[in-house]
Amino acid sequence: MAQASVLTDTEIRRVFRIIETTRHAERNRLAFTLSIFAGLRVGEIAALTISDVATPDGNVRREIKLDAHQTKGSKGRTVVLATRVRKEIEAYLKARSVWRHDSPLIASQRNGRAFSTVSLSMLFKEIYETAGIRTSSHSGRRTFATRLNARGVGMRTIQKLMGHRNIGTTALYCDVSDETMRNAVELV
Structure with missing residues (x-):
């Protein structure tokens, strides 16, 4: 199987422009940001809850502590978040009208549940294809x-x-x- 493409700066900007035209732009922008600027796997993004990224009083964490069940290989790890990523999470949480701390961070608008890894991968693939980029969700x-x-x-x-x-x-x-x-x- 071929490796996923490494996106150029121009392609990254194009994907962000495409995301802004999608139905759930804020959610999709955050998912892409977590992939490209935090290096999270699609399954890790899908497994995140609000409590993973924010304290009970709503402050965005500097690091995400992923439990073994949230990662590949069943080995927990720490993900360090750049300022850009933390600002994106903060803006996303402010835009959400109602949320509980145990809610999925990236949720389906249809049923409020977390995306599956497959569903989130398909969303990334659709966004990339719309941007004219033939690659997989692993590109980020x-x-x-x-x-x-x-x-x-x-x-x-x-x-x-x-x-x-x-x-x-x-x-x-x-x-x-x-x-x-x-x-x-x-x-x-």
Whole structure:
């Protein structure tokens, strides 16, 4: 099976523009943001509750503590949230009129329940196709790792952020562009 594409900055902007035209733009924007700027797997996004991302008084957490049942491989992990992601979560929670702390963060508007991994993957695929990008829901995660690598973040740090057990798995996520190689040799 082919690896998911690494999205360019232009493609990321295009996806955000497409999301703004979708029926549930705020929800879809947050799901995409969590994928592309936090490196969460689709199943992890689907499993999030409001209490995972916000304190009881409504403040957005700096880190998400994922339990084993929320992750691949049944191994809990900590996801560190960038300021941009925290602001997106905050805006999303403010826009939601009513919510309970144990509610799913990304919920179906139809029934209020959490998306399944498959349903959320299909939503991502539909958004990507509308944006003219042929890829899978895993593109956000690959893009997250590749962008960190291109900015000089060490592979061990990326491994921890991705929640990988094996650094070799992390290396497979990091695409190296010609521009990255040109920039690297200029550091010598």
